Amino acid sequence: MNRNAPQPDLLAVAARWAADPAGWPVPLRFDPAERWYGRLAAGADHEVWAxxxxxxxxxxxxxxxxxxxxxxxxxxxxxxxxxxxxxxRPRRLAAGAGRRFGARHVHLVANRGDEPAVSVHVYRPALRRMTRYQLTDGRLRVAEVAEAGVAW
Known part of the structure; x- marks a missing residue:
């Protein structure tokens, strides 16, 4: 990979994948027991999940x-x-809305509506670890560190 080459805009990558769910390499499904996810693509500099x-x-x-x-x-x-x-602080995102985030971003995402939802997520570099937090007395406290290949 050329380190001087411009990196793709991750929201634009998500939009390209979102435009053609019928072309996804894994079939979309809904699981009543837990949130479903499937990896759509993995490259040298990013990965894409539905x-x-x-x-x-x-x-x-x-x-x-x-x-x-x-x-x-x-x-x-x-x-x-x-x-x-x-x-x-909540922010509602309807179909067609998206957001970029940096390497230190901490959030939770949920479907608080009455209808099923689908989203496309892109990460650079590919996810290797995720830290889960609890918000206690206004401070973030580490609850768990999950490793790729073990927790997902």
Whole structure:
């Protein structure tokens, strides 16, 4: 890889994948027991995942182990919550909306609506670890460090 070559915009990569769910190499599915995810692509500088969310499904508060990223809502709506001034601040993202984030971003994402949701997530570099947190007395505290190949 040429280190001087411009890196692709991760939200644009997510949008390209989101535009053609029928062309995904893994079939989209919904799992009533837990949020479903499937890897769509892995390259030298990034990886792409599809996620499905039934109403009420979501993540814990987490980071991406030093990876930057972006995600785009393909269908339905998701709520992303980030920590600001010691509190969780929600932001609703409807179909077609997305967001980029840096390597130190901590958030939780959930389907707080009544309809299923689908999203595409892109990470650079590929995810190797994720740290899960608890927000206690306005401070983030590490709850668990999950390793790729072990926890997902």
């Amino acid at each position: 996620l499905s969310w039934l109403p009420g499904q979501g993540t814990d508060l987490h980071d991406h182990g030093g990876s930057s990223g972006a995600f785009l809502v393909v269908a339905g709506a998701l709520t992303e919550e980030t920590v600001s001034a010691g509190r969780l």
